[in-house]
Amino acid sequence: MNDVIINGIVNDLGIKKDSVIATLKLLGEGATIPFIARYRKEVTGALDEEQIRSINEVYEYQENLLKRKEDVIRLIDEKGLLTDEIRDNILKCEKLVEVEDIYRPYKEKKKTKATEAIKNGLEPLAKIIMSFKDIDVKKIAESYLNDNVKSVDEAITGASYIIAEWISDNASYRKWIRNNMMNHGIIKTKLKKNSTDENGIYEMYYDYEERVKFIKPHRVLAINRGEKEGVLSVNVVVDDDYIISYLENKIIKNDKVMASDIVKTAIRDSYKRLIIPSIEREVRSELKEVSEEAAIEVFGENLENLILTPPMKDVTVLGFDPAFRTGCKLAVVSPTSSVLNISVIYPHEPHNKWEESKKTLKDLFKKYNIDIVAIGNGTASRESEKLVAETISEYRDKEIKYIIVSEAGASVYSASDLAIKEFPDLTVEKRSAISIARRLQDPLSELVKIDSKSIGVGQYQHDVNEKKLDESLDFVVSKCVNNVGVNVNTASRSILKYISGLTKSNIDKIIEYREENGKVLSRDELMKKKVLTPKAYEQSIGFMRIIDGTNPMDVTSIHPESYGTASKLLDMYGFGINDLGSKKLNDVLGAINIKEVSEKLGTDIYTLEDIIKCFSKPNRDFRDDFDKPLLKSDILKIEDLKVGMELSGTVRNVVDFGAFIDIGLHDDGLVHISKMTDKYIKHPSEVVSVGDIVTCYVDDISLKKNRVSLSLINPNSIKN
Structure with missing residues (x-):
């Protein structure tokens, strides 16, 4: 490990040096981020997944930076041009772009006006001009004429x-x-001549300008997209005269000699032809990179909140995939996610079998004791919601609720090899109805089957670096899956692939073992039967649960390496393994001195605290602490709304400029960032997250555009 890099990480991230070193050592030994975050808190000082990932990323970047510095120093040295000053300047660089700036003069040049002039023997003349001596440059230039340089003007131009x-x-x-460009430059956009923007998507950018320093990431990505689609022209404007004056002051040593005018011309040429186009590309590239990182971060946060939506446990769900001509596909899914029935109804155009469809729904309600209808939000969703609401209002046997579920990614999953393998005899649409039902029952287990980019909770996700986006979203899903844990006896291949430390080979062996033996009864069985290697077992086993197994501790997130400590803790206070979760045990453990008891047990406070949490709620699913989805029994129409009306809604997407909230209409309402709180906030995620149930107020209604603007600020609390 490089001490210079480690000190840099400490300064960049504000993490203690010992924690950084310990984390890098664990990563180097093959430990995974989820494992380190959960089971090596005493080593890292309880760093979380994000901090561990940041340490890893910064270390990799700094290693690459150091390698590039060494390469550049070697390349310059090979040319015999390396000085102590150049070496020191390279080693001081904090960014790759700074290293490349220093290396720029020493690179092998492609054919340029300057290389041609050098080839024609004009470099000595250029050096004479730059000496700023009081001499007749034109007279000296005469001695540089040759077959390729025909005149004095050509010689001076070449030298320039x-x-x-x-x-x-x-x-x-x-x-x-x-x-200067980053701090004082202005991005200007114009509507291109003869361009088409039929829906006015980029209307606000037809004649727009904003300081580079203050432009928001979502605006950068919108502008870039508009430029890519040929709608907008974009450039970054700076005070050219000010920068040229700066260069003249730095370069011209004597303003009274003939050479000064030649150099001034060269400065303007250098600035306009070489420097500004290059720097503008670099600045826009940096803006794009920063904006992409922000968009990826927003997508990651939204995805995390979505897949951690609390599961709707112990309910029978009717999945409803709406459509017109091809009919609405229905899937009845049991509380254990088994498919009980697949049907198709044709209530809409061109069939119009409304009453017949209602009868089919009522029969399914009765036969399968349906609790909730999950309606996909795609084509024919509004019409299907009307059908379901009407049927529910007429059904007397029990109260049934419905909910509109995002279809995003369902069609992608339904046509995938995974879905075909799971339901080989069903059509794509019928598989989609099953997916819609299951994503209500257990969002995490169902959504991991879908390419995260297709889930639809991002912002400009199609405009960002795909590799970085995939890496970030994989990290988010992995973090969520490992934090929740999986039932090793029922977990699908799709979810097991995110478990810490498991390879494809490990997953194959687990599934093969389940199929041959029926059920895994204990965690140590996976080790004893050589289903997992020692390293895979160490890294993964704490995240895999055994429900109704031979050891009650196997249902918790306590790692088997700490079972001995956990048993000693129970013995210390006269309890047994079957007392887990009891009020008496919780009362006793809630009153102990953690530091004293950890010392007696020979363990650390982090491990002891985690053991106590697991003892208090052995089957705890932390997702249950979050807001459950809002269920409905009747339809809300935009015509029913009035400005100032109070509503409950579910946050569906969070973006840089606000949040989209499902209030029961076909289209989500928008809460602009300025309407979220009466205090200043940098980003909407400071106030809301995907999946939150919020109280909101109608701020504006546009019947023509079928749009509703919302506010999270109670209009009655606003002082005049």
């Missing part, structure tokens, strides 16, 4: 090209100009 490239290659000038 060389000077322009020298200026452009100067690392300190580039850094200053880049900083």
Whole structure:
């Protein structure tokens, strides 16, 4: 491990040096991020997954930066041009772009105006001009004429090209100009001539400008998309005269000699032709990178909150995949996610079998004792909601609720090899109805089957770096799956692939063992029967649960390596393994001195605290602490709304400029960031998360556009 890099991480992330070193050591030994975060708190100082990931990412970046520094130093040295000053400047660089700036003059050049001038023997003339001596440059230029340089003007022009490239290659000038553009530059956008933007998507950018320093990530990505689609022209404007004046002050040593006018011309040429186009590309590239990171972060947060939506346990769900011509597909799914029935009804155009469809629904309600109808939010959703609400209102045997469920990704999953393998005899649409029902029953187990990018809780996810997005979303899903844990006897291949430390081979062996033996009865069985290797067992077993097995501790997140400590704790206070979750045990353990008891048991406080939490609620699913989805029994229409009306809604998506809330209409309402709180916030995620149930107020209604603007601020609390 490189001490310089480690000190850099400590400064960048504000994490203690010992924790950074310990974390890097564990990662180097093959430990996974979820394992380190959960079971090595005493080593890292209880760093969470995000901190561990950041340490890993920063270390990798700094390693790459150091390697590039060494390569550049070697390449310059091979040319015989390395000085102590150049070496020191390279080693001081904090970013790759700064290293490349220093290396720029020493790179092998492609054919440029300057390289051609050098080839024609004009480099000595350029050096003479840059000496700023009081001499007749034109007279001296005569001695540089040859077959390729026919006149004095050509000689001076060629020398100027060389000077322009020298200026452009100067690392300190580039850094200053880049900083100037980042801090004082203005992004300007215009509607391109003869371009088409039929729906006015980019209307606000037809004649728009904003400081580079303050532009929000979502606006950068919107502008980039508009430019890519040929709707917008985009450029970054700076005070050219100010920057040229800066360069002249830095470069011109004597303003009274003939050379000064030549160099001024070279400065302007260098600035306009070489520096500004290059720096503008770099600045826009940096803006894009920062904006992509912000978009990926928002997507990750939204995805995490969505897949951690509390499961609707012990309910029979009717999944309803709406459609017009091809009919609505229905799937009855039991509380254990078994498919009990598949049906198709044709209530809408062109069939219009409304009453017949209602009868089919009522028969299914009765036969399978349906609790909830989950309606997909795609085509024909509004019409299908009307059918379901009407049928429920007429059904007298029990109270049934319904909910609109996002279909995003359902069709992608339904056509996948995984879905075909799971339901080989069903059509894509029927599989989709099953997916809609199951994602209500257990969002985590169902959504892991779907490509995260298809789930539809992002912002400009199609405009960001796909590799980075995939890595980030995989990290989020892995974190969620491991935090919740899985039932090793029922977990699908799709969810097991996210469990810490499991390879495809490990997963194959687990599934093969289940099929051959019927059920895994204990965690240690997986080790004794050599289903898992020692390393895979260590890294994964704490995240896999055994329900109704031979050891009650196997249902908890206590790692088997701590079973001895856990048993000693029970013995210490006269309890047994069957007392887990009892009020008496909870009362006793809730009153102990953690530090004293941990010392007696020879363990650390983090492990002891986790053991006590598991003892208090052995079957705890922390998702149950979150808001459960809102269920409905009747339809809300936009015509029913009035400004100021109070409603309950579910946050469906959080973006940089606000949040979209499902209040029961076909389209979600938007709460702009300015309407979230009467205090200043940087981002909507400070106030709401995907899945939150919120009280909101109608702020504005547009019947023409079928849009509703909402506010989280009670209008009655606003002081005049």
